[in-house]
Amino acid sequence: MTSIRQRLVPYGLLAPGLIWLILFFVVPMYYMGELSLKTGSLETGYQLTWAFDNYTEAISQYSTQFFRAFWYAAVASLLCLIIGYPLAYAIAFKAGRWKNLMLFAVVAPFFTTYLIRTIAWKTILDDSSPVVSVLEFLQLAPDGRVLATSGAVIAGLTYNFLPFMVLPLFASLERLDQRLLEAGKDLYASTAQTFWRITIPLTMPGIVAGILLTFIPAVGDYVNAEFLGGTNQSMIGNVIQSKYLVVRDYPEAAALSFTVMAAILIGLLIYIRLAGTQALMGDEEEAR
Amino acid sequence: MPHNMKRTRLLILAVLALAASMVLVACGGGGGINEGSDNEDVPTAPGGKATGSLNISNWTYYIDPKTINEFQKETGIKTTYNEDVNDNNSFFGKVQQQLANGDSGGRDIIIVTDWMAEKMYNLGYIQKLDHDELGQVFDTMIPSLRDPSFDPGRGYSVPWQSGMTGLVVRKDLAPDVKSINDLFDPKYKGKVTLLTELRDTVPLIMAADGIDPAEATTEDWLATIDKIKENVDNGQIRRFTGNDYLQDLAKGDVVAAIGWSGDAVQAQADNENIQYVQPEQGCSLWSDNMLIPVGAPNSPAAYEFMNYVYVPENQAQIAEYVNFVSPVKGVKEVLMKKDPKLAENQLIFPSDEFVENCFNQVSPPGDEAEQQEVEQAFEDVVRG
Numbered sequence: 001m002t003s004i005r006q007r008l009v010p011y012g013l014l015a016p017g018l019i020w021l022i023l024f025f026v027v028p029m030y031y032m033g034e035l036s037l038k039t040g041s042l043e044t045g046y047q048l049t050w051a052f053d054n055y056t057e058a059i060s061q062y063s064t065q066f067f068r069a070f071w072y073a074a075v076a077s078l079l080c081l082i083i084g085y086p087l088a089y090a091i092a093f094k095a096g097r098w099k100n101l102m103l104f105a106v107v108a109p110f111f112t113t114y115l116i117r118t119i120a121w122k123t124i125l126d127d128s129s130p131v132v133s134v135l136e137f138l139q140l141a142p143d144g145r146v147l148a149t150s151g152a153v154i155a156g157l158t159y160n161f162l163p164f165m166v167l168p169l170f171a172s173l174e175r176l177d178q179r180l181l182e183a184g185k186d187l188y189a190s191t192a193q194t195f196w197r198i199t200i201p202l203t204m205p206g207i208v209a210g211i212l213l214t215f216i217p218a219v220g221d222y223v224n225a226e227f228l229g230g231t232n233q234s235m236i237g238n239v240i241q242s243k244y245l246v247v248r249d250y251p252e253a254a255a256l257s258f259t260v261m262a263a264i265l266i267g268l269l270i271y272i273r274l275a276g277t278q279a280l281m282g283d284e285e286e287a288r
Numbered sequence: 289m290p291h292n293m294k295r296t297r298l299l300i301l302a303v304l305a306l307a308a309s310m311v312l313v314a315c316g317g318g319g320g321i322n323e324g325s326d327n328e329d330v331p332t333a334p335g336g337k338a339t340g341s342l343n344i345s346n347w348t349y350y351i352d353p354k355t356i357n358e359f360q361k362e363t364g365i366k367t368t369y370n371e372d373v374n375d376n377n378s379f380f381g382k383v384q385q386q387l388a389n390g391d392s393g394g395r396d397i398i399i400v401t402d403w404m405a406e407k408m409y410n411l412g413y414i415q416k417l418d419h420d421e422l423g424q425v426f427d428t429m430i431p432s433l434r435d436p437s438f439d440p441g442r443g444y445s446v447p448w449q450s451g452m453t454g455l456v457v458r459k460d461l462a463p464d465v466k467s468i469n470d471l472f473d474p475k476y477k478g479k480v481t482l483l484t485e486l487r488d489t490v491p492l493i494m495a496a497d498g499i500d501p502a503e504a505t506t507e508d509w510l511a512t513i514d515k516i517k518e519n520v521d522n523g524q525i526r527r528f529t530g531n532d533y534l535q536d537l538a539k540g541d542v543v544a545a546i547g548w549s550g551d552a553v554q555a556q557a558d559n560e561n562i563q564y565v566q567p568e569q570g571c572s573l574w575s576d577n578m579l580i581p582v583g584a585p586n587s588p589a590a591y592e593f594m595n596y597v598y599v600p601e602n603q604a605q606i607a608e609y610v611n612f613v614s615p616v617k618g619v620k621e622v623l624m625k626k627d628p629k630l631a632e633n634q635l636i637f638p639s640d641e642f643v644e645n646c647f648n649q650v651s652p653p654g655d656e657a658e659q660q661e662v663e664q665a666f667e668d669v670v671r672g
Contacts, residue, residue: 041656042384042411043326065671127541143478147541148527230527231520234671242667245381246484247660 036254046251054255062239062256069235070263072150072225073218076157080165080214081207083158088169088206092176106166114160118227121156122147125228148230156224164213172206173199208275216264236260327412330444333580335421338592341366343585344397347373347576348531349554350449352609359596365589370395375485375530376404383581387413392581396590403487403651405445405577406438414444415580415587422446424595428603428617433575437648445577446594447615449550449606452564452635452646453488454571456547458537460561465544467568468496477524481536481545482516484528486666487649488572489516489546496569501650509652509662517669528670537562549635550612564635570645575615611636 036054040046059066091102109117124131125146135141146152176199184194200207222237229235236256243253348371356369373379379400386393387408400408408414419426425446426434439445457465462476471480482489491501494512519525526542534555536542549571552564580590596602600618607614608623608630614637623631634642652662 041660043656061668122535123539126539128539143523145478145541148478231525231670232672238671242671246377247663247667248377248381249660249664 032254032257035251036258038251040251042248051251054251055259058252058256059259062236065234065236065239066260066263068233069219069237069260070267072154072157072235073215073221075154076161076218077165077211077215079154079158080162081211084162084165084169084210085207088166088173091166092170092173103170106163106170109163115223118156118160118223121152121159121228125152125155147228148233150229150233152228153225153233153235156228157218157221160221160224161214161218164217165210168209168213169203169206172203172209176202204275208271212268212271216268219264220260327410327414330409330412330582331415332418333415333584333587333590335418335591336588338363338365338586338588340586340589341368342396342589342593343368343370343394344399344593345370345372345379345395346397346399346448347371350399350576350610352605355597355602355605358602359593363589363592363596365592367593373399376401380404380408384413387411387581387583390583392583392585394585395581396584396586397578397593398581399448399576399578401576402436402438402445402574402649405579408579408581409439409444413582415582415584416444417442417446417580418591421588421591422594425598428598428600430615430617433615436575445579447575448578448597449610449612450573450575450615451612452549452566452571452573452638452643453483453492453546453649454549454567455544455565456533456537456552456555457544457563457565458540458542458561459563461540462543465565468492468546471544471546472519472524474524476543477522478526479541479543480525481527481529481533481542482525483533483546484530484670486663487574487651488548489528490666491572491647491650492546492567495572495647496567498569501572501647504650504653506652506654506658506662510665513662513665513669516666517672520669520672534562548612550610553611553633553635566642568645570647571643572649573643573646574649607636613638 034048035046037048037050037052038046039049039051039054087106091099091106095102123129126132127145127147132141132144132146135146136144140151143149146155180198180202181194184198189197219235220237222235222241225233225235225238240253240256240260243249243256342365344367346369350371351369356367359365360367372382379398383393383395383398388411392398405414426442429442429447433447433450434442436442436445455465455468455471462479464470465473465476470476471482490509490512491504493516494501494504494508497512497515499508499512516525526536529536529545531551533542533545533547534551537545537547538555538559547564549564552562555562578590578594580587584590597606598616600616600622603614603616603619604622604626607619608627611630611633613635620631620637630636652659
């Protein structure tokens with residue numbers, strides 16, 4: 001028989017996190033939800049009128065930026081995966097005594113703020129930089145510039161979110177049981193076959209987690225588009241920021257925020273369905 | 289642990305969380321943005337003997353740090369000077385909810401541009417000024433700044449610095465840019481930027497098209513915004529900027545921009561090819577103003593500070609550092625002795641001919657809904 005005290009322990013452990021989330025997530029969400037259905041202005045005040053057309057209006061007017069945000073985030077996540085997987089693989093299996101140093105190098109950019117790193121890219125990509133000259137020579141920079149193009153924004157997103165991809169990939173690659181790979185070889189599987197049929201499935205939790213950690217923040221990001229983008233690269237985050245701070249149309253800004261959240265949530269549910277919960281939770285016993 | 293017990297526990301937790309948030313919501317309601325606000329019952333900021341501490345919010349690079357130290361030494365008022373105003377709109381977004389509740393967030397003086405000062409005052413966020421406390425200010429304020437249309441007789445605002453919005457160009461890369469219309473010359477495709485501030489960008493382009501900004505209708509504003517949109521779509525305009533157009537100009541990524549006069553003087557120190565050009569059809573004139581927000585903890589100290597910076601010697605130090613147009617009489621004479629070259633600079637002490645065609649910065653006409661329509665149209669171009 002468990003004592004009452006023992007039964008209360010889990011609640012006690014949960015309390016700090018729970019209270020924090022209620023105060024700073026649930027309550028603001030409630031206010032935002034309410035605000036998104038109001039009409040009015042700062043001068044007249046806001047009345048709850050169940051104005052659902054805040055939503056329809058916001059979606060129809062900003063569908064371009066909306067889809068652009070998802071498109072940029074998807075491309076950036078994919079690039080992160082393509083760049084990050086070999087990197088994580090090398091760190092986990094080939095780095096030897098350099099492993100810790102290389103891991104440190106992956107995390108090192110976090111010692112500088114996100115903003116400074118993004119602004120540094122403006123220097124790297126400025127019109128007269130050698131990088132741009134090379135790209136121009138390769139016919140990859142048609143107008144003689146990289147800044148203020150989609151390419152620059154996606155490159156910035158990829159760079160900024162790469163560590164979030166590499167770390168979970170590394171964590172799951174490192175746990176990979178090498179004996180399974182040896183067993184694969186013993187059964188005459190080629191290197192490519194062992195990779196696709198053993199390594200990839202077993203590191204699926206890392207891939208799934210990595211994509212979530214890059215895609216979700218990338219959709220809502222506005223810093224990269226703000227600094228590296230030009231006139232036609234705004235993402236939905238930029239629109240929401242301007243709705244709040246410049247136009248001061250608070251209800252529509254709240255409606256847009258909710259739409260983005262809902263879209264991400266639905267996308268996430270579909271994604272988890274496809275990828276499987278086990279993969280996400282890292283329940284390797286069941287995955288095997 | 290049996291599976292269903294786990295589930296029961298989760299359920300209890302969820303219900304608890306929901307209940308707790310309901311309680312919190314119930315307690316927290318009221319105030320904030322739900323009620324409209326106006327300026328019917330704004331108080332007058334009390335004067336008196338200035339002691340204690342003072343808290344100021346200003347824009348970056350807008351004072352000589354020495355001025356603060358000397359003010360503290362002279363008056364014994366402990367001064368906290370924050371550079372937390374980055375642009376009018378974001379600052380408004382940051383402080384609006386507090387001000388609506390009558391709380392200034394500890395600030396005694398905030399500094400914003402004319403139109404934002406008017407907007408804040410109309411919302412009841414700004415206290416009236418007691419002119420008896422501002423002897424020095426009204427002794428030395430430049431006459432042309434005493435009766436602005438947004439605040440006749442300076443009932444609640446005191447100019448901090450003024451400036452001009454016009455062209456900032458690289459004279460080595462775009463020597464023939466003289467008029468705002470030259471920004472649309474295909475020769476400079478992708479090398480031109482405009483400002484994200486509606487009231488800086490649109491009236492200048494309007495004036496270049498021969499429309500008087502002060503008389504412009506909502507249709508004129510929207511038509512000009514359409515013209516900007518065309519030039520965004522065809523790649524003529526590279527992007528919209530805040531202060532960061534200076535870096536683009538310094539690198540040569542941009543050769544001509546709509547920008548602010550004082551910035552150009554400051555940037556010239558680093559790159560002598562950066563130059564302010566007075567547009568042929570005139571510039572837009574504006575001021576940033578010191579305001580005492582509602583709930584300011586120490587208005588006597590705020591008055592003391594306003595008077596202090598209106599003493600010509602003290603103001604000269606600021607003018608020398610920030611290079612904008614000074615609102616104080618007698619500063620030129622002080623600077624003549626210290627730094628004659630600066631005192632001759634048309635951007636700091638503009639002559640009447642230099643600002644002949646210039647107009648006061650204007651907001652879109654009409655009520656709030658009409659203004660918002662214009663703001664929205666412009667924002668949609670800026671965030672295309």
